[in-house]
Structures are given as C-alpha cells and as structure tokens.
Amino acid sequence: MNTAELVSPVVRELPPSGIRKFFDLVAESKGIISLGVGEPDFVTPWHIREASMYSLEKGYTMYTSNHGLLELREEIAKYLSQRFGVNYDVRRELMVTVGASEGVDLAMRALVCPGDEVLIPDPSFVSYMPCVTLAGGKAVMVPTVAEEEFKLNAKTVESLITPRSKILMLSYPNNPTGAIMTADELKDIAEVVERHNLIVISDEIYAELTYGEKPVSFAALPGMRDRTVLLSGFSKAFAMTGWRIGYVATNPDFLAAMVKIHQYGIMCAPVMGQMAALEALRNGGTEMQRMVNTYDQRRRFVVTSFREMGLDCFEPKGAFYAFPSIKRTGLSSDDFSEKLLHQAKVAVVPGTAFGPSGEGHIRCSYACSMDQLKEALQRIKTFLSTL
Amino acid sequence: MTETTRRSILAILAENNRLAPEDIATMLGLPVDEVAGFIREMEERKVILKYNTLINWEKAGEEMVSALIDVKVQPQREVGFDTVAERIYRFPQVQSVYLMSGGYDLSVLIEGKGMKDVALFVAEKLATLEFVQSTATHFVLKKYKQDGVIFEDKEEDHRLMVSP
Ligand SMILES: Cc1ncc(COP(=O)(O)O)c(C=O)c1O
Numbered sequence: 001m002n003t004a005e006l007v008s009p010v011v012r013e014l015p016p017s018g019i020r021k022f023f024d025l026v027a028e029s030k031g032i033i034s035l036g037v038g039e040p041d042f043v044t045p046w047h048i049r050e051a052s053m054y055s056l057e058k059g060y061t062m063y064t065s066n067h068g069l070l071e072l073r074e075e076i077a078k079y080l081s082q083r084f085g086v087n088y089d090v091r092r093e094l095m096v097t098v099g100a101s102e103g104v105d106l107a108m109r110a111l112v113c114p115g116d117e118v119l120i121p122d123p124s125f126v127s128y129m130p131c132v133t134l135a136g137g138k139a140v141m142v143p144t145v146a147e148e149e150f151k152l153n154a155k156t157v158e159s160l161i162t163p164r165s166k167i168l169m170l171s172y173p174n175n176p177t178g179a180i181m182t183a184d185e186l187k188d189i190a191e192v193v194e195r196h197n198l199i200v201i202s203d204e205i206y207a208e209l210t211y212g213e214k215p216v217s218f219a220a221l222p223g224m225r226d227r228t229v230l231l232s233g234f235s236k237a238f239a240m241t242g243w244r245i246g247y248v249a250t251n252p253d254f255l256a257a258m259v260k261i262h263q264y265g266i267m268c269a270p271v272m273g274q275m276a277a278l279e280a281l282r283n284g285g286t287e288m289q290r291m292v293n294t295y296d297q298r299r300r301f302v303v304t305s306f307r308e309m310g311l312d313c314f315e316p317k318g319a320f321y322a323f324p325s326i327k328r329t330g331l332s333s334d335d336f337s338e339k340l341l342h343q344a345k346v347a348v349v350p351g352t353a354f355g356p357s358g359e360g361h362i363r364c365s366y367a368c369s370m371d372q373l374k375e376a377l378q379r380i381k382t383f384l385s386t387l
Numbered sequence: 388m389t390e391t392t393r394r395s396i397l398a399i400l401a402e403n404n405r406l407a408p409e410d411i412a413t414m415l416g417l418p419v420d421e422v423a424g425f426i427r428e429m430e431e432r433k434v435i436l437k438y439n440t441l442i443n444w445e446k447a448g449e450e451m452v453s454a455l456i457d458v459k460v461q462p463q464r465e466v467g468f469d470t471v472a473e474r475i476y477r478f479p480q481v482q483s484v485y486l487m488s489g490g491y492d493l494s495v496l497i498e499g500k501g502m503k504d505v506a507l508f509v510a511e512k513l514a515t516l517e518f519v520q521s522t523a524t525h526f527v528l529k530k531y532k533q534d535g536v537i538f539e540d541k542e543e544d545h546r547l548m549v550s551p
Contacts, residue, residue, distance in 0.1 A: 023549040036549035043542055126551045175551075297399070297414035304413045347549055370403065374410075 014130055018353030022337065026347045033376040035364040036347040038175065040239035040320070044276070045287040048238065051279035052272050060271050066263040068096025068247070069274045075281040076247050084207075084217035086225060092252040095259055096269045096277075100205045100246035102262070103231035105131050107201045107248070108167075110257035111229075112137035116166040121152050123354035123361075124171045125203065138164070143357040146325055149314050150179035154188035158196075167199045168192075170218055173206035176354045176363035177323040178299075178316020183216045190221045199254075201229045205246070206319040208237035208288060211296045213317055219249070226251045229258075236319070237288055238280040243273035295320050298366040298373055305377040306364075309384055320367045323351065327360040329387050337362055344383035346376045388425060392417065396425060397434070404438040443538050445530070453482070453498050453527040454505045456513065457491040459520040468492065471518055480508050491523070502526065 004012075026032055043049075067073060073090040081087050088094050097103045104127050112118060112135040120128045122141035132139040140160055144150040157168065170189070172181040181189070193200055202218040219228040233246025246269075248258055262268075280288075299316065306313040306324040313324035326336045333350035340346050340362075351358025366373060392415060399411055406414075408423040415422070429435040444451040460471050468486055475495060476484040483496040495513070499505040506524070514522050530538055 017551070019549060019551050023547065026548045032548060034548045037546050038550040039546060041544065041546070293395070297395075300416050301410065301413050349549060353551075370406070370410075370414075 010134065014133060017126055019126060019349060022347070022349060022353065025338065025341060029341060029345065032341070032345050032347050033368075033372050033379070034347040035366070035368065035373075035376055036349045037365050037367055039241040039367065040236065040291065041367045041369065042239040042291050044238065044240050044243070045280075045284060047283060047287070048240070048276050048279045052243075052276040055275035056272060060275055062271060064096075064268045064271050064274060066259055066268055067091075067094065068269055069271070069278065072096055072274050072278045072281075073247075075278060076249075079281055080217070080230075080249060084215070084220050086217050086219045086230070086249070088249045089252070093249055093255050095248050095255060095262065096274060097231075097233070097246045097248055097262065098244045098266055098269050099235060100203060100231045100233040101127060102266065103229075103233070103246050103248045103258075104128060104201070104203065105134075106258040106261050107229045107231065107254075108132055108135040108137065109261055110254065111167060111199060111201075113166075115164060117162060117164045118167040118169060119157060119160060119165060119198075120169045120355075121171055121174065122356060123150075123174075123176055123351055123358035124169070125175045126354060128169050128171070128203075129355075137166075140165070141355055141357070144177070144179070145357070146312065146314055146323075146361070150174060150177035150323070151181055151185055152189060154192050157189065158192050161192075161196050161198075165196060165198060167201055170200055170202040172204075173210055173316075173318020175206065175319055176321050176349065176351065176358065177361075178319045178321045180210055180213060180318040181216075182213060183221070186216060186218055186221055190218075190224050193227060194223060199227055199229070200224065201231065203231045205231065205233050206236050207232065209292060209295060209320060210318045211292075211299060229254055234277050234280055237292075238277075238284050239291060240273075240276065240280065243270075243276050245269055245273040245277040295366065298370060301370070302364065302366045302373065302377065305381075309377075309381045311384075320365055322364045322366065323358075323361050324364065325361055329384070331387075333359055333362055340380065340383055343386070344379040346379050346383070388417075388421065393425065396422060397429070400426070400435065400438075441534055441536055443530075446538075450501060451498060452500070452502055452505050453496060453530075454509075455525045455527065456495040456497060456509060457523040457525075458493040458495055458513065459491045459522075460493060461518045461520055462492075463518055471516075474516060475513065478508070478512060480505075 073094045077088050077090045108131040114136040116137045117140050118132045118137050119140050119142050122143050129139040142157055142160055204217055207215040219225045219230045229250040231248055234240040302322045303313050303315055311324040313322055316322055333352045337348050337350040349363040351361035395415055409419050412419040412422040462468055463470055472484050480497050480499055481495055482498050485494045487494050497505050509524050
C-alpha cells in the first residue's frame with residue numbers, strides 16, 4: 001500500500017514550515033543561545049498555576065459548555081470592554097478556543113468558500129496561509145516593507161483586491177516584525193474594508209505587548225465591529241502558551257458558525273486552562289505589567305545593539321521580536337541564519353519563514369534573559385565582523 | 388526624570404547590579420549621564436546602600452549557621468527602642484535587626500561559623516545586655532528562599548529552541 005499517495009493532495013502539497021527546518025538544524029547543535037523562541041521566557045505566574053491546581057483539587061476535570069465557562073466569558077467581555085471599548089454579548093458573541101490558533105482555523109473554515117481570496121500581511125504568523133489553503137481558499141500575500149515599518153499599506157491592499165476577495169487578515173502587533181498599527185493607520189484600512197465589503201479577521205494576541213502606544217482593537221473602529229472576527233488569547237500577555245486558551249469575539253452569525261465546527265472538532269477548551277485563564281484576568285494585571293516592562297527594556301537594548309553593529313533595525317513597538325535587516329551582508333535570510341547558527345551558535349529564524357517579504361531580515365526574539373541577550377548580541381557582532 | 392523612571396532604575400539595579408549605567412540607559416531609552424547622575428545621587432543619599440551578591444554558602448561548602456532570635460527588651464527611658472537596637476546591631480555577627488509588633492520586640496538574625504558560635508554569642512553578648520529581658524533562639528535548619536530568590540529552583544527553561 002502506498003500510504004503517502006493516500007494523503008489528501010491538498011495536505012500533501014502544503015509547503016513544510018520554514019521554522020521546522022530550522023528547528024531540526026538547531027536540535028543537532030550544542031551550546032546554542034536561542035533568539036528563535038516565539039513564546040515568553042517567563043513561566044506562568046504562580047498565582048495562576050496555583051488557581052488551576054486548586055480547581056483540580058476541587059474536582060474541575062469535566063467538559064465545559066462548547067462556548068467555554070460562562071464566568072470566563074464574562075471576564076473576557078469585561079476585559080475587552082474596559083481595555084478596548086468593544087462590547088460583546090457573552091452568550092451569543094464570545095467563545096473560548098484552544099489558543100488563538102484554533103480561532104484562526106475556525107474563522108477560515110467558517111467563512112471561506114472555495115476560491116475565495118484571503119489577503120494576508122506578509123510577513124506574518126505561519127498558520128494563516130495554510131489555514132486558508134486547508135479551508136479551500138486562496139491566500140493573497142500583501143507585502144509590507146521595512147521603510148514603512150512593516151505596517152499594512154491601505155493602497156497596497158486595495159491594489160490586490162479582486163472580485164473574489166472576501167477576507168482581510170490583520171495581525172498587529174505583528175509576529176515576526178513587531179510592527180503595530182495605530183488607530184489612525186487602521187482607519188485607512190477600515191475605509192478599504194468598507195469600500196470592498198470585506199470581512200476582517202484580526203489576530204490581536206499581542207495587543208497587551210504594545211510599547212509606548214495605547215493598544216487598539218480593530219473591532220473598536222466605527223462600523224467595524226460586526227465585520228470583524230476578533231481573535232486573542234492568554235499565551236503571550238500572561239505567559240500561558242502551554243495552557244492552550246484563546247478566544248473569539250464576533251457577530252452572532254459568525255460565532256454560531258464557528259461554534260458549530262468547534263463543537264464537533266474540539267468540544268471545548270480544557271477546563272484546567274480555563275480556570276487558569278479566569279484567575280489571569282481577575283488578578284493577573286500586576287504580573288503582566290511587570291513582564292511587559294521587562295520586554296520593553298530588552299526591546300530597547302536589542303534595537304540599540306543591532307543599530308550599533310551597523311544593521312538597520314526599525315523600532316518594533318509590539319510583541320517581543322526585533323526584525324533587523326541583514327541585507328548589507330549580501331546573504332539571504334536562510335544563509336545568514338544557518339551560518340550564524342553554525343559559526344556563532346546563535347539561533348534566529350530567517351524572515352522568509354514568515355513569508356516572501358521577510359527576505360533580507362531575521363526574527364530575533366527577546367523573550368530571554370538580559371544576560372543571554374547580551375551574550376547572543378555579542379556573538380552576532382563578532383560574527384558580522386568575520387563576514 | 389519621572390517618578391516611574393527613577394523607580395525603574397532602582398528596580399533594575401535591585402535585580403541585577405552588574406548592569407552598567409550605559410545598559411540601563413539603553414533599556415529605558417534615557418541619556419547615559421542622566422542615569423549615571425541619578426545613581427550617584429542615590430548612592431550619596433544612601434538610598435542605594437550597597438551592591439552585594441546573594442550567595443548560597445551551603446553550596447559553596449561553607450559551614451554557616453543562622454539563627455533568628457526573638458528578643459524582649461525593656462525600652463530605655465528617653466531613648467526608646469532605637470538605642471537598644473543599636474547596642475545589638477553594632478555586633479558584626481548580627482545580620483539584621485527588626486523592631487516587631489506582637490509578642491516580642493526585636494527580631495535579630497545572627498550568622499556564625501557553627502551552633503556553638505551562635506549560642507555563645509547569645510549567652511555572652513546578647514542575654515547579658517542589661518535591658519534585655521529574655522531571648523528565644525531559633526536555629527535555621529534550611530534556607531529555601533532569601534531576598535526573593537529560591538535557592539534550589541527546579542524550574543528550568545523547557546521551551547523548544549525554535550518555535551513560531
Ligand atoms: C500572531 C500569532 N497568533 C497566534 C499565535 C498562537 O497563539 P495561541 O498560543 O493562542 O494558539 C501566535 C503564537 O506564536 C502568534 O504569534
């Protein structure tokens with residue numbers, strides 16, 4: 001039996017993740033400092049872990065409603081309202097998901113019809129494009145450039161719109177670039193969205209990790225709430241990646257469609273994670289702020305260091321990534337990253353792992369201690385001088 | 388310089404005093420001389436008292452014994468507890484002294500080379516002070532956490548080396 005041939009052609013032809021390839025390379029090496037990690041270096045704050053343990057002691061080991069625990073949805077609704085000024089009905093417009101990752105998949109499967117086009121900022125998070133493909137849609141990459149601080153340009157979006165364009169994916173603060181979009185910049189996008197009657201899926205998982213600017217939700221812009229599927233989660237802001245808790249907020253029709261897929265495919269997000277998330281929203285503000293302040297300090301340090309080495313590095317105002325340009329070395333992102341790994345023992349992720357517009361850049365995560373960061377940057381500096 | 392910035396500089400130093408003013412300035416987006424000047428001022432005003440290192444002496448192979456001593460005293464007329472405390476904290480063996488509310492007055496932390504060392508100090512030096520009414524000595528059997536630092540932290544970095 002030729003088992004490989006039996007795999008669905010759509011899945012078979014899905015390109016392998018550029019991250020995966022790099023992961024394998026790193027796994028073979030020793031003495032590496034990694035700036036390639038896409039998750040917080042903090043362990044989940046203790047009070048959150050403790051709350052989850054207590055819930056286990058009390059016997060919370062069951063399914064929850066498909067939508068997630070009502071108390072958790074209530075806390076999420078309160079948070080979205082107070083922090084971003086967007087209001088959602090906890091019974092009809094909010095659902096707890098297995099990370100924002102599940103939200104991306106659900107949104108695409110619920111909304112994409114065969115042949116529909118989904119506009120995706122390039123570079124951005126690795127799962128958008130495959131999720132569109134798996135849902136039968138066509139991903140259309142919208143290039144963003146360092147000269148514009150990797151912000152989405154409304155004119156570029158408009159130039160790529162066709163009669164089949166249905167959805168615009170937004171992802172700010174952005175992984176891998178660290179770019180953010182201010183309310184004013186999003187307004188230009190909203191005009192295009194309105195003019196072409198698009199749906200927006202806005203992945204706002206890094207919203208709390210915004211530095212020096214007030215975080216905004218696209219759903220809060222006038223007229224955008226009901227066209228927007230807001231995705232977020234606890235992984236980044238509360239250092240809770242392994243708990244797998246995210247959420248979706250959107251109009252009742254979109255939500256009902258997404259709940260349908262979720263109820264058959266997943267049933268519900270794990271209850272211990274939901275209990276932890278509840279504690280995070282109720283009492284996690286101080287610890288979160290402490291982590292945000294720490295990221296902000298490292299962020300300045302990293303950007304300054306890259307610039308001092310002579311690498312162009314625009315100032316990322318969100319997430320925990322810097323995305324310096326390595327164009328002046330004449331190497332491709334892939335070659336640079338591989339050489340850096342082997343010669344300097346520093347792992348970074350080539351920009352191209354996040355889309356073709358990432359060429360000429362490397363993603364450096366500053367979710368690691370100051371000491372590691374200093375050492376890694378020193379190694380990169382030495383490496384550059386050998387080129 | 389804002390109050391928040393001042394506090395941030397102190398908090399960074401409290402966490403890691405090996406960071407140079409240059410690093411701290413970069414981390415906070417401030418001019419170096421402003422940070423250096425502030426640190427100097429804090430040193431002069433004795434807000435910053437000392438740059439020390441937290442050492443796990445047991446692991447370093449040093450025989451160190453610590454004891455917490457509850458001391459009840461007779462406050463001295465006109466001078467109160469402060470003078471009494473000073474008579475105690477001047478001894479170099481005394482690591483810390485706190486004035487307490489509740490069942491006793493002063494909490495004294497002593498460190499010595501061994502049990503005998505500490506016991507002798509209490510018997511000969513502390514208990515014999517005229518205004519000391521009573522002492523209760525509690526030896527420390529094991530240190531788990533000190534100054535916010537867990538001694539044998541079992542939490543390691545379990546993250547994958549590269550992830551999206
Ligand atoms: C932009 C973006 N969205 C979503 C996710 C996935 O988040 P979750 O852990 O909630 O699934 C990530 C994680 O790296 C991300 O960077």
